[in-house]
């Protein structure tokens with residue numbers, strides 16, 4: 001090896017593996033899961049079916065869908081110990097911290113936690129994807145000082161989540177919106193958290209350890225935490241007419257506007273386009289809060305595109321319009337990122353299972369810039 005090290009800061013442009021799960025075309029603004037476009041899936045499918053597609057590489061037939069839904073619903077209930085932990089801690093920490101800890105606790109309740117056969121890992125994937133939704137619903141209940149609602153096995157994944165969160169069956173249009181949000185968040189190739197999952201799993205740590213790592217990576221505002229941060233910004237802006245000055249001042253102060261920019265998309269994120277479409281259709285509703293948020297979002301988007309779209313390739317990403325859409329179905333702001341994790345757990349598991357078929361430890365290099373061969377000086381003489 002020579003001293004000519006090529007450093008790709010932020011690993012930009014670096015390929016580390018092959019994958020047949022997801023294609024992100026950052027120039028054309030297209031996204032595909034297992035060959036199906038995100039537009040096609042969000043229009044026609046639901047989260048369970050997309051999860052099956054990600055894990056198995058094909059869409060299920062009727063029998064496979066039925067069996068998969070049954071296996072998901074069987075895994076939904078939470079152990080007593082975890083419910084108590086959530087009650088005790090949900091108001092003390094950010095929900096992402098509670099979720100991450102709960103995922104990390106799951107081996108305590110799983111007899112096959114350390115069985116790393118592909119079959120056991122597949123069953124654990126279903127367990128994680130299913131239970132993470134119940135964990136987030138339980139966190140939401142505990143933060144609102146309400147008691148745990150047990151899952152209803154007759155309900156689909158999105159419907160059951162809203163039922164466990166609110167204690168009542170949701171309206172079908174709420175279920176539809178949540179299903180679409182879950183589909184849009186389910187997968188995105190080698191994003192930071194998926195890479196984090198694979199780094200952990202490449203050491204042959206178990207699936208729970210790998211997914212815990214993913215939850216830790218997702219939390220940050222440069223990644224999954226951007227949805228919560230973008231909505232906080234909209235609340236800080238307060239009134240639609242304040243939008244332009246707020247954004248101009250923030251950019252002048254070299255602040256980043258959350259929900260804009262992407263490492264791969266140098267054009268409009270197709271997921272943001274779909275979510276914006278839903279937000280536009282919601283504007284006709286009669287919630288003043290929602291109308292205000294929508295107007296702020298639209299004005300901010302217009303200004304950002306004018307200023308940074310073509311010139312710097314900074315466009316809205318999935319996290320910008322998500323907040324107001326979640327508000328429309330009554331999801332509290334601190335649950336946005338945990339809900340992102342609930343959806344992304346599908347992609348995380350699919351990638352981990354795929355990578356383990358041909359595992360190699362991930363271990364990049366860093367270029368050392370410090371000194372060498374320094375003499376050791378006794379502590380009293382320094």
Ligand SMILES: CC(C)(COP(=O)(O)OP(=O)(O)OC[C@H]1O[C@@H](n2cnc3c(N)ncnc32)[C@H](O)[C@@H]1OP(=O)(O)O)[C@@H](O)C(=O)NCCC(=O)NCCS
Pocket residue numbers: 010221222223224226255256257258259260261262263312314317318319
């Ligand atoms: C997503 C993100 C981390 C990608 O980062 P990246 O590829 O490493 O790009 P950088 O952070 O190096 O940014 C490159 C340039 O664009 C600017 N930029 C990037 N995102 C910006 C944003 N949201 N608002 C304002 N400027 C932004 C940077 O300030 C930098 O400008 P400079 O060249 O003058 O220094 C970045 O766009 C960002 O921080 N966005 C906000 C957080 C967010 O929405 N994350 C969710 C992503 S799905």
